[in-house]
Amino acid sequence: PKMKRRHAVLCIWLLAAWLPAALSMIASPHPFMEKQPDGQEVKMHIHGTEVFSYLSDEAGYTVVQGNGNAKGQRWLEYAVLDDNDELVPSGLVVGKADPKKAGLNKRTTPRKETVMKKCRAKKFCSDDNSGPAKPKMSIQAITSGNLKNLVVAFKFADHATRPVPSRENLDVIMNAVGGDSELAPTGSVRDVFTVSSHGQLTLESTVYPWVTVSGTEAYYADGDSGTQVLWEGLKEALDIIDSDPAFDFKDFDLDNDGMIDAITFLHSGYGAEWGGTDAYGTGYRNRIWSHKWAMYSPGPWTSSNKGRGTVQVYTYHISPAVWGTSGSEIGRIGVIAHETGHFLGLPDLYDGSGGSGIGAYGLMANSWGFDGSQRYPPIMSPWSKTQLGWVTATEITADGTYSLSGSWNTPQVYKI
Template structure:
């Protein structure tokens, strides 16, 4: 028997019981600059996602931002937060850190640094923070492995939240109507922002975002149309900017938008939108919930790390994510109820802006990633942050793409397409038997065009399988 495969063939082993959800985009790859009090310039990078994130230096050491500049981390405190060591990040600090690790630093005969001091972020899980209290509540109740035990939560929503992913969206037609609501923070009214027309181009128009990024040549609609082989048409209605009473920092509340302050901001903008939007138009399946909604905010994304051009640190900006509107303090069911009686519970949010300065519209990567969550797809990077998972082989692991801009994001992986019904994998054993009987060859065509994939169950334990797809550049 001869077996041919057009290279490269990609095998993805899906361990269903290990998949967890964080419903947030990973930090943008790359470094940002920071100036220490002694004027030494550092190159730092943000790691993690909205649920838990931390800063590393060029050597991969975990560092902490303090009122006295950046210091190396001493490890985790009892509250799960990183503890500064008192050692300033920089050339001299690295020497001090190495000396301490080699010889120990003792006071009254006892070491004053934990074994996690300066631990490499990718190598020592104990050195990573578990997130703020609000972020931990999010994970516990609605995030990875969350119990979905909101008080007063309807049983059908509770069961959906406990099932695979976020509950697959029940599409009653090939068209999904998506409401896009741009949020203008009260302190951003004099900023240069993308127009309603530019945001509509991002979501709907052929050619996608404007020419500032030449390779960003598709809209979110086009991306989903191609990925679904024409099975899904994402029709987005993009509203004009709606100003709210709160500032960006008030909505972020020091934790990038994970608490009730952020929920209040969403309710504020939805109340204004409700005066002009018929929410029934976005509940085609008639289940009483909006089918799809995306918020876009006027600040720079927290996932870019560092400080924006206006001096806002990333914790005072909103991190792109998919979540739900509820009472985050009382763990109680409290979605927004429109005047038509349509509930807004699930939502996702992204920045409307690219980078940390200027008024250029964002690229499609993060928008497409978070929309994937709304369809019920999980994150495919390791949510314990030990690795990047399948990384550039799938947009649910890497929304930033090969160049880190988000303008040219990866495709969906074959398991995600199969889950959404966009491809039907062929049993490999049956295909091999057919080829063996005929004495011929078979080719695995490119998944980008034909939606072809093979599945192998025979050699794996129950619940595990191998999916093979052929990616072509």
């Protein structure tokens, strides 16, 4: 396509501030059905991120679960804000009451200050100066060449007998060049970064055999789709691997800075970002929302010294190894690639409050892909590529006619 520059000013406000908070998968675009105590099914949607999420009906009215009646039944009810700026049930039952006639507003949510206060309490936000050193957004040291990535697949204690993808199949979705016709028909996670980096970054993942941690899924979710309690499980999984005399974390510290070069956690549950209740009866608040963050309190995990020094794990990202909310189909590349982008240092480029952000054509804004399957995640946006050093933008300073080729195979970017 051709682009002609005229005397005009184009202002793009993008990431005025990189919020120091957990960077997470945006909520599923797929509606889901929930059953009321009388058996009536209602169609619901989930919105938001790990930092704050909420449910709505098809019309966009906010929904919460009721407190329970004398029979112990908890109905889905329309939400209102109380005096503490908290979402509480209104007594108006979804599927029976008319929220519009009742004078309720669509998309009722707490103020940002209330959301951030709760987020800080679970240590997934850190926009104040209290407490230990907080995670800071920065580009990782290794964004070109070979990046060795340790994949830690772990089961929750109550999932010991659940069917999960094999280690070999996880290796396929992470590493197979060109993908696999059944497991990764559009390419692997490695392929996503090979294409986006124009061949400059090769993500080499090593999948360790499944380990089982001592806590349940609900314990680590902590009633809020994951809090700092999750770090206990992550550190326990690392301890189990570290106890293997044949395994040395130093193999994943090629730049010898004492920090692991890259790490991916895959868990045995269904992602909380799907919303709803899964096939085992677990609600999304008791599942883990896919995210990238850092184990900053009380501090990073440190390996044993097996002769070459210790290695620390501080930043991490976590995704489900299984797809959807039922069955044991292997997870898909969209969420893992998106969270890996965070690990490299990129922020979310979507609008968690419901806007479109940069739109559909960037991995950090649209990890679900054009069809919501996570099999067709877009490549990195030009801005993301420049941040990671994969392309250099040419600034347009004069009138003229300029040509651009397809961004997927040409490292060409103009800055207006």
